[in-house]
Amino acid sequence: MNPLRTWNFTACCLSNLLFYTAIYVLVPVLPLYLVDEFHAETSVAGLILSLFAFAGMFIRPFSGFLVDTFRRRPLYLLCYFLFTAHFAGYLLASTLLVLGMLRALQGLIFSIATTSATTVVIDLLSPQQQGRGIGIFGVTTSAGILFGPVTGLKVLELYSFQEVFAVALAISSVALLLGATIRMEGQSQNCGNVCLPARRTAVKFNFRNIILVRGLPLAVCVILVMFLYGAIIHYLTLFVRERGITAEPGWFFVLLSLGLIFGRLAGGWLVDSGHLMLPVIAGKLLMIAAVFLLWADIFYASAGLLGFGYGIIFPAYQTMFIRLSCREQRGIAVSTYRTATDFGTGFAILCGGVIAQFFSFFSVFLTGAVLVLLSLLLFASFSHPAD
Secondary structure, three states: OOHHHOHHHHHHHHHHHHHHHHHHHHOOHHHHHHHHHOOOOHHHHHHHHHHHHHHHHHHHHHHHHHHHHOOHHHHHHHHHHHHHHHHHHHHHOOOHHHHHHHHHHHHHHHHHHHHHHHHHHHHHOOHHHHHHHHHHHHHHHHHHHHHHHHHHHHHHHHOOHHHHHHHHHHHHHHHHHHHOOOOOOOOOHHHOOOOOOOOOOOOOOOHHHOOOHHHHHHHHHHHHHHHHHHHHHHHHHHHHHHHOOOOOHHHHHHHHHHHHHHHHHHHHHHHHOOOOHHHHHHHHHHHHHHHHHHHOOOHHHHHHHHHHHHHHHHHHHHHHHHHOOOHHHHHHHHHHHHHHHHHHHHHHHHHHHHHHHHOOHHHHHHHHHHHHHHHHHHHHHOOOOOO
């Protein structure tokens, strides 16, 4: 049977959709929560928001080692359970310190959960379908980015911050239940190590077992390009308030997500057609153009262009990391890729708050565009060994 048409793959995608929806319910709301409820300065808000990404970046290399060492499905479900439980903590957090600790702990669990989920999906796919399968799976992430912010902002508009946290908890709980229906038994050998024994051969723990060394040049490019993404996702609502823009931020996220969805589908098709450099170069040029549209207050067009640009590069970059690894290193390859995305995003959130405090939020976005250009130049010169 075509792996893309099985319940296991469908359940992975649906669970991932709700998982990211729950995360992104909070993304546009938390900056407002910190500023309005705790009266935090933008630099302090940026520090707290960045804890999620930096904590995830810290554990991410080890998450690949864990995924390649232990049974993937139990690890996947345990992380989903712990991640869901942390949403209840937001309902009880009463200080910035507690909120910061929650963000850090949830970031740690998020990194292992996403690495294990991605590796489970890759194991379910044949090598010939990895580009398309990763693209489809990535679409569910983009759909989560679509539904999450709109849901969070709408609930906040109608109710309060507490109801936003409760909705995120409920959505994540359903994601956990869907994930529990996934079965890994009986997969063919060419789909990866899915039927793992109770005890696996001991793996020596060293640097090469937590980082895909061959992928480090690509990782640098990913770090640079993710600065802009992290900045816009986390600071858009404050940028709109600063700039006095009357457009609805929720619709920006909708169009950004639609761009991501169509971009991921196009990127997956290009990868399966043998193109890896084309989507990366084109995507980065679109991102730079999107920032200038935002400067010109062409708000919604900027969102769609930015989303499509990121959408087409994600499957290409992820496929490059996978092709640079052997089957036993898939978890390490995925974790290296995601470590780079975490670092780029976290760096954007942390530095963005400081830059905005002294200059403006658009200055943060402009910095991101410059780093995208630098990433493009680096990629074109040396960082495409998998093409």
